[in-house]
Amino acid sequence: MKRRMLLKGAALGMAGGALSLGWQQPPAIAGVTSGSAQWGYTGQTGPEHWGELSAEYQACQLGTHQSPIDLNGAIVAALPPIRLDYQETPLRIVNNGHTIQVNYEPGSTLTIGDQTFELLQFHFHHPSEHLVQGKAADMELHLVHRNASGVLAVVGVLLTAGAENPVIKSIFAAMPDRPGPEQLQSQVTLNVQDLLPADLGSYRYSGSLTTPPCSEEVSWIILQQPVTLSSSQIRQFASLFPGNARPVQALNQRFLLRSP
Ligand SMILES: [Zn+2]
Numbered sequence: 657m658k659r660r661m662l663l664k665g666a667a668l669g670m671a672g673g674a675l676s677l678g679w680q681q682p683p684a685i686a687g688v689t690s691g692s693a694q695w696g697y698t699g700q701t702g703p704e705h706w707g708e709l710s711a712e713y714q715a716c717q718l719g720t721h722q723s724p725i726d727l728n729g730a731i732v733a734a735l736p737p738i739r740l741d742y743q744e745t746p747l748r749i750v751n752n753g754h755t756i757q758v759n760y761e762p763g764s765t766l767t768i769g770d771q772t773f774e775l776l777q778f779h780f781h782h783p784s785e786h787l788v789q790g791k792a793a794d795m796e797l798h799l800v801h802r803n804a805s806g807v808l809a810v811v812g813v814l815l816t817a818g819a820e821n822p823v824i825k826s827i828f829a830a831m832p833d834r835p836g837p838e839q840l841q842s843q844v845t846l847n848v849q850d851l852l853p854a855d856l857g858s859y860r861y862s863g864s865l866t867t868p869p870c871s872e873e874v875s876w877i878i879l880q881q882p883v884t885l886s887s888s889q890i891r892q893f894a895s896l897f898p899g900n901a902r903p904v905q906a907l908n909q910r911f912l913l914r915s916p
Contacts, residue, residue: 818884
């Protein structure tokens with residue numbers, strides 16, 4: 657299985673895609689509470705302590721292919737094209753205590769080369785987790801996908817202050833202000849495609865979940881072109897989540913690639 661994963665990493669155009677922890681069960685998806693140890697972004701349960709909070713979170717401390725990273729020094733390369741086929745979905749929104757997450761109905765896919773991943777959910781970080789030349793963007797959007805083998809692919813979109821974002825407006829209007837179960841707002845529908853920039857030029861590297869258990873089986877695709885939202889929309893999210901970004905991790909023996 658490990659060898660197959662390595663080949664897949666190669667097929668994705670990502671050198672250094674080895675799964676240093678070997679095959680694991682599909683991990684809890686970013687931010688979903690799974691009954692494991694409590695974690696957060698500050699103090700004794702903050703990112704520098706995640707690896708000590710539970711044996712399941714060891715990769716947070718010991719992993720060498722961790723995310724996020726500074727997107728600095730990327731090597732320009734011809735990358736396998738990505739294709740997005742996202743459908744409209746009713747708004748299923750949850751405040752899971754770590755972020756605001758929108759769960760997606762089955763049937764929306766991301767294709768990288770000849771591999772297809774299904775979109776599971778998207779969620780937000782404030783400020784951005786990935787840095788560009790050492791600098792954080794105001795926020796970052798993560799679209800989490802999984803293929804039939806349990807391998808994850810996350811598309812990251814940097815969000816910067818500018819024009820108001822109408823799609824984010826409809827999502828933030830429905831944000832539960834306290835952690836709780838998913839809420840279905842069936843009168844609101846959206847297509848996450850409308851949250852993406854026109855240009856799909858990207859950075860790509862092999863990394864991890866940016867939340868415990870920090871599992872290392874994530875193909876990262878960070879779009880180079882940011883998308884805007886208004887300062888007041890940023891403040892609206894920050895009022896619930898003042899800081900939910902993991903600090904950047906060492907690149908170690910990995911290649912960071914970018915499309916021309
Ligand atoms: Zn995330």
